[in-house]
Amino acid sequence: MTIRSVLAVALLLSQPLLQVCDAKTMAEVLAAAKPGDWRSPDPDNTLYMELEAGRVIIELAPQFAPKHVANIRALVREQYFDAQRINRSQDNFVVQWGDPAFARPGVRKRAVPAEFTRSARGLQFTALPDPDTYAPQTGFASGFPAGRESASGAAWAVHCYAMVGVGRDEAADSGDDTELYVVSGHAPRQLDRNITLVGRVIQGMEFLSVVPRGPAPMGVYEKPEQHTIIKSVRVAADVPAEQRTALEVLRTDTPLFAELVEARRNRTDTWYKVKAGRIDVCNVPLPVRPAPK
Amino acid sequence: MTIRSVLAVALLLSQPLLQVCDAKTMAEVLAAAKPGDWRSPDPDNTLYMELEAGRVIIELAPQFAPKHVANIRALVREQYFDAQRINRSQDNFVVQWGDPAFARPGVRKRAVPAEFTRSARGLQFTALPDPDTYAPQTGFASGFPAGRESASGAAWAVHCYAMVGVGRDEAADSGDDTELYVVSGHAPRQLDRNITLVGRVIQGMEFLSVVPRGPAPMGVYEKPEQHTIIKSVRVAADVPAEQRTALEVLRTDTPLFAELVEARRNRTDTWYKVKAGRIDVCNVPLPVRPAPK
Numbered sequence: 001m002t003i004r005s006v007l008a009v010a011l012l013l014s015q016p017l018l019q020v021c022d023a024k025t026m027a028e029v030l031a032a033a034k035p036g037d038w039r040s041p042d043p044d045n046t047l048y049m050e051l052e053a054g055r056v057i058i059e060l061a062p063q064f065a066p067k068h069v070a071n072i073r074a075l076v077r078e079q080y081f082d083a084q085r086i087n088r089s090q091d092n093f094v095v096q097w098g099d100p101a102f103a104r105p106g107v108r109k110r111a112v113p114a115e116f117t118r119s120a121r122g123l124q125f126t127a128l129p130d131p132d133t134y135a136p137q138t139g140f141a142s143g144f145p146a147g148r149e150s151a152s153g154a155a156w157a158v159h160c161y162a163m164v165g166v167g168r169d170e171a172a173d174s175g176d177d178t179e180l181y182v183v184s185g186h187a188p189r190q191l192d193r194n195i196t197l198v199g200r201v202i203q204g205m206e207f208l209s210v211v212p213r214g215p216a217p218m219g220v221y222e223k224p225e226q227h228t229i230i231k232s233v234r235v236a237a238d239v240p241a242e243q244r245t246a247l248e249v250l251r252t253d254t255p256l257f258a259e260l261v262e263a264r265r266n267r268t269d270t271w272y273k274v275k276a277g278r279i280d281v282c283n284v285p286l287p288v289r290p291a292p293k
Numbered sequence: 294m295t296i297r298s299v300l301a302v303a304l305l306l307s308q309p310l311l312q313v314c315d316a317k318t319m320a321e322v323l324a325a326a327k328p329g330d331w332r333s334p335d336p337d338n339t340l341y342m343e344l345e346a347g348r349v350i351i352e353l354a355p356q357f358a359p360k361h362v363a364n365i366r367a368l369v370r371e372q373y374f375d376a377q378r379i380n381r382s383q384d385n386f387v388v389q390w391g392d393p394a395f396a397r398p399g400v401r402k403r404a405v406p407a408e409f410t411r412s413a414r415g416l417q418f419t420a421l422p423d424p425d426t427y428a429p430q431t432g433f434a435s436g437f438p439a440g441r442e443s444a445s446g447a448a449w450a451v452h453c454y455a456m457v458g459v460g461r462d463e464a465a466d467s468g469d470d471t472e473l474y475v476v477s478g479h480a481p482r483q484l485d486r487n488i489t490l491v492g493r494v495i496q497g498m499e500f501l502s503v504v505p506r507g508p509a510p511m512g513v514y515e516k517p518e519q520h521t522i523i524k525s526v527r528v529a530a531d532v533p534a535e536q537r538t539a540l541e542v543l544r545t546d547t548p549l550f551a552e553l554v555e556a557r558r559n560r561t562d563t564w565y566k567v568k569a570g571r572i573d574v575c576n577v578p579l580p581v582r583p584a585p586k
Binding site for chain 1: 384385409423424425426427453454455463465478479480481482483485486487498499502503504505506557560563564565566567569571572573575576
C-alpha cells in the first residue's frame with residue numbers, strides 16, 4: 001500500500017468522524033436559522049378552534065386536499081363547527097369532533113370527492129434517506145409529512161401525530177368534512193391512502209390530546225355531558241389582526257431543515273449511547289415559534 | 294403455452310385471491326382463540342398503580358431487565374412509590390413519575406446496571422416480515438414488542454406506546470428505578486438501546502395518557518398542585534386475591550397470533566380501500582381481556 005492510498009483510506013475513514021465532530025444538536029441548528037428558514041402559515045389556510053382549555057391552531061393542507069380544504073373553509077364560515085362537540089376520544093388513536101347526524105339548520109352538506117393521494121408531479125419533496133414500513137419513500141412536502149411512490153407517481157400526506165383528517169363511512173367519497181379527527185397516538189399509518197388528510201395541529205395539540213377517553217368501543221362517549229364543547233372555529237383571515245396568533249413554522253425545503261433532520265438521525269447529545277442513525281418520518285419535529293416582532 | 298402452464302399460472306394468480314377470501318378480521322381471529330392462546334401474567338411481575346382515576350396495571354419484563362425488575366419489586370415492597378407524584382407529562386412523548394430528589398426515608402437507593410439489550414439466544418422471537426426504520430428485525434418476545442440484530446446477537450424491548458422505562462441521567466447506569474416513565478405518544482424509537490425498558494401498561498393506560506401536559510420544557514410541572522398523586526403501587530402477588538384484577542394477555546408465540554398479525558397487515562374490513570400489506574411493530578395490538586371465570 002502506497003502512502004497515497006493510506007492517505008486516501010485515512011481521509012475516507014476520517015469523514016464520518018469529522019461529520020460527528022461537526023454535528024449539531026437541534027437547538028444549535030435552530031439557533032443558526034435565518035428569517036428565510038421560517039414561513040408564516042397563510043391565514044386563509046389556518047383555523048382557530050377555541051376550546052375552554054385554549055386555542056387549537058390547525059394549518060390546512062390545500063396542496064394535498066384542495067377540495068376538502070375549500071369545503072372546510074366554507075363550513076367554518078357558515079359557523080357549522082360552533083358549539084359542536086368532541087364526540088370520540090380513543091386512546092392511542094384519534095380524537096374526533098363534529099356531528100355525525102348533521103342536524104345543523106342553515107348549513108349546506110356538500111359532497112366532496114376523496115383526496116387520498118395526489119400526483120407527485122409539481123410537489124417539492126424533501127426525501128428522508130431511511131426505510132419506512134409503509135411507504136416506498138417518505139419525506140416532507142409544503143411542511144407536511146408525506147409519502148410517495150414512483151410506480152404510481154402518487155404522493156400523499158401521512159398519518160403522523162397531530163395530523164387532521166376527514167371521518168368517512170364505508171364509501172371512499174363519503175367524507176364530507178362534517179366530522180374531523182386528529183391523530184392522538186402512535187401513527188396509524190394503515191389509514192394512509194384510505195382517508196383524506198387536510199392539515200396539522202401546529203399549536204394547542206396538548207388541549208386535544210388529554211380529552212378523556214370515551215368508554216364505549218372506538219372511544220365514543222356514552223353521555224352528552226362527557227363531550228368537550230368546541231366554542232367556535234374560525235379562519236384566521238376572518239379574525240381581527242389583534243386577536244390572531246402570529247406563528248412561524250420551519251420550512252421543510254431548506255438546507256437548514258436537512259441539517260435538522262441529520263441532527264435528529266444522529267443525536268450528538270452525550271445522553272445518547274447508541275445513535276439511531278435513522279429516523280421515522282413521524283419522529284421528525286416540525287418546529288413552530290411565535291413570529292418575531 | 295400449454296394447458297398445463299396456463300393452469301400453473303392460473304394457480305399462481307389465484308393464491309393471493311384465495312388468501313384474501315380466507316383472511317379474517319382481528320375480531321374473527323380472536324373469536325377463534327382457544328384458552329391456550331391466552332396467558333395469565335405472573336402476579337409477581339404485575340404492578341397495580343392506584344390513581345384517583347383508577348387502577349393502572351403494568352406487566353414487568355424480567356426477560357429483558359431482570360435486575361431492574363427485581364429492584365422495582367423491592368422498591369414497591371418498601372412502599373417507595375406510595376404518595377409519589379407524576380412530575381412530568383410531555384405531549385407526544387412520555388408521562389413520568391417518581392422522585393428525582395429521592396428524599397424518602399427508610400428506602401434504600403440501590404445502583405442497578407443498565408439493561409439496554411440482552412442476548413437474543415434463548416429468547417423465543419416471533420418475527421415480523423416487514424421493514425422497520427430502526428431495527429434490523431422486529432417482532433415479539435414474551436408478549437413484548439422487541440428488536441434484534443444478528444450481527445451483534447443482541448435483542449431488546451422497543452419503545453412502543455404504553456411501554457414503561459427507567460429514567461436516567463447522563464451515565465448509562467444511572468437509572469435506579471426511582472423514576473419511571475411510560476410512552477404516551479408516537480414511538481420514540483431513538484431511545485431503543487439507550488435506556489432500560491421494564492414492562493408495559495396492559496390496562497388503565499387511558500388514565501395516564503390524559504394527565505395534563507406540564508408547561509415547562511420537557512413537560513415538567515411548575516407547581517406541586519399540578520402533580521397527579523400516585524396513591525400506591527403494589528405487586529399483584531401481595532394483594533389479596535379478591536382485590537386483584539384477573540386478566541389474560543394474548544400469547545405472541547402461537548399460530549393464532551401470527552394470524553392476528555396477518556389480519557392487521559391486510560385489513561379485510563371493506564372500509565379499507567388500500568391494504569397496507571405491512572405493519573409497524575408498534576401498530577400490532579396486544580389484546581388483553583378479563584380472565585374467564
